[in-house]
Amino acid sequence: MLEQIDKYFNNELSLSERKDFEHQLATDAELAxxxxxxxxxxxxxxxxxxxxxxxxxxxxxxxxxxxxxxKIKPVSWAVGIAASILLVVGFWRINQASETNTDEFANIYIQEHFENLPVKMDANADSLQMGLRLFNEKKLKEAQRIFEAILYRKNNDSESIKYAGITALRLGEYDKALEYFRSLGKQTNLFSNPGKFYEAITLMKQQPVNKKEVEDLLQEVIDNNLEGKSEAEKISNQ
Amino acid sequence: MIFFGRSALSDEAILKGIISDGILQRTTENKLYEQYFYFIKDATFKHQLSEDEAASLYTDTILAFIENVKKQRFEGKSAIKTYLYQIFSNKCVDFLRKTTTNKMNVHDAQPIHDWILAMPDDAKNVLQKLISDNEVKVLYERIKDLGEKCQQMVTAWGEGFSDNEIAKELGYQTPNVAKVSRLRCLDKLRELYRR
Structure with a gap:
């Protein structure tokens, strides 16, 4: 019944079906x-x-x-000095604004995508699933130890590299996160590889931001149709 | 690129950002919130409100504006700043009226859902009797009892996201899979509600 109601409010019913629904609504207590x-x-x-x-x-x-x-203090010195100060302040402000924006963008992405990671519901919990559960329980250090232990045994395991990178990013260990994402990005045998895009997100968190490197990475994601392309395009099209 | 550009967004960029989806939408909304943040300080002087009261009304203003843009109620006849200031001033005056008189309850009305406005009168009347603030409050609490995924799904639906957007944001393969999952979550919610 909910499906029919959903279709009605989403305008997915024909005109006659809509009329039937509305008529039934006035007479059928359960539907109402x-x-x-x-x-x-x-x-x-x-x-x-x-x-x-x-x-x-x-x-x-x-x-x-x-x-x-x-606070802007009154300046009684020569106009030349004032102009120089303003110029320096101007450059600083432009730089500040872009850093705040990249940081904000990265924060929102992390908040929306790396708050909880997908865990399989089956009872056979392998190490990776255990790491993911710990991650979702905000036990990030413990999760990191598990992902790194898996990588010690299987150093090319793309899923573990990805989650180790995400965990390092959440822990604010940006150099480590970059190392993982760069290694992930180099893997060419994956159906879908978010390495380059995650590398760009991590670089946005690093201060001072290397704008050129972020832009180049996002362009690479778009050009090579990599995972994260639609987000990268949205940023580029602004 | 948006984050390497000017610090203040143009009206056009704000409108474009709000109707986009995902991260760009959130970034634009946050930027908008920051852009006219000084309204809060103005209200503390002009209306003698506390900073917390003014901030709460400012947040309501931003949310009302976002909803108006999404529902295409903002016609762009005035600049966004003017439009926001008008909503914010009205909210401040309403708030002062409510707190300085005993007529608060007079203004409380049953919630009216936008979706029933276009229905024929007989169907609308039946539903209007069944839609109540109390039931909404009970359901508000029951949604919190749902599993995390279902809670995200139902909240996204409440926020006005389409199944296509929900699929993208929450990682479902197709909009149809998202729709089926959303309806299952609503079924679970109904069970919790009627228990």
């Missing part, structure tokens, strides 16, 4: 009850999504509020 559930659930989900977004904005607000305030 389920439709009300569907709508109430959507409002509740919307409220929950809004609450989550509000919490994210609140975190952003705290970040903005804690930034140091730069």
């Amino acid at each position: 009850d389920n439709t009300a559930f569907y709508l109430n659930a959507n409002l509740a989900a919307k409220n929950l999504a809004n609450e989550k977004r509000k919490a994210e904005f609140d975190t952003l607000r705290q970040g903005i509020s804690s930034r140091p305030v730069r």
Whole structure:
């Protein structure tokens, strides 16, 4: 029944089916009850999504509020000196803005994609699955030990390299993460390889940002149709 | 590239970013939030609100604007800054009215879901009686009892993501697989709700 209700609100019914549905709604208590559930659930989900977004904005607000305030002091020196200072400040501000943006972009990507990693539901938990579970339980150091132990035995295992890289990235160990993602990116036998794109994300977190290297990597992802292409294109098209 | 460009986004870039999906949308929304952040300080002077109150109203303003853009209610007749300031000022005045009078409850109304507005009257009346703030509150809590994946799925649906977007964001192979999973999650939610 929910499928029919879903089709109605997604405009997937023909005109006659829509009319039947609306007519039935006024006379069939069970359908009305389920439709009300569907709508109430959507409002509740919307409220929950809004609450989550509000919490994210609140975190952003705290970040903005804690930034140091730069006060401009009156300058009584020669105009030349003032101009020089302004020039330096100008360059610094441009540099700051781009660094904040790359960092912010990387943070959102990490938050949306590396908060939880996919775990298989079967009971046969191998080491990799155990590492992933620990990762999802935010026991990142323990997860890292497991991924690295697997790599000690099978140093070319692409899944373990990927997850070891993601874990290092989450731990803020960017040099280590880059090493893993570069090694992943070099593997040519994979159906889908996110190595280059993850390398770009990691570089965005490193300060100061090497803009040229990030741009080149994103371009490589696009040109070679690698995993992460659509995200890379979105950034490039702006 | 967006993150190497100017620090302030143009109106066009904001509108384009909000209707895109995934990470670009979030980045644009965050940037928008930062861009007019100074409204909060203004409100503390102009309306004598505390910084927390002004910040909460500012967040509501940004969320209302995002929804209006997604639902194509923003016609672009004024600049985004002007439009946002108008919404924000109205929210500040409403808030002051509510806190300085005892008429808060008079303004409380049953929630009206946008989706039923275009329905014939008889069907709409039946549903309007069944949609209630209390039920929404109960369901809000029940969604939190769902498994993590289902919770993400249902929240994304509430946020207005299509099955295509949900498939991309949550890693389902096709929009159809996402749809089937979403309906299963709603089934689970219904079970929890009626238990």
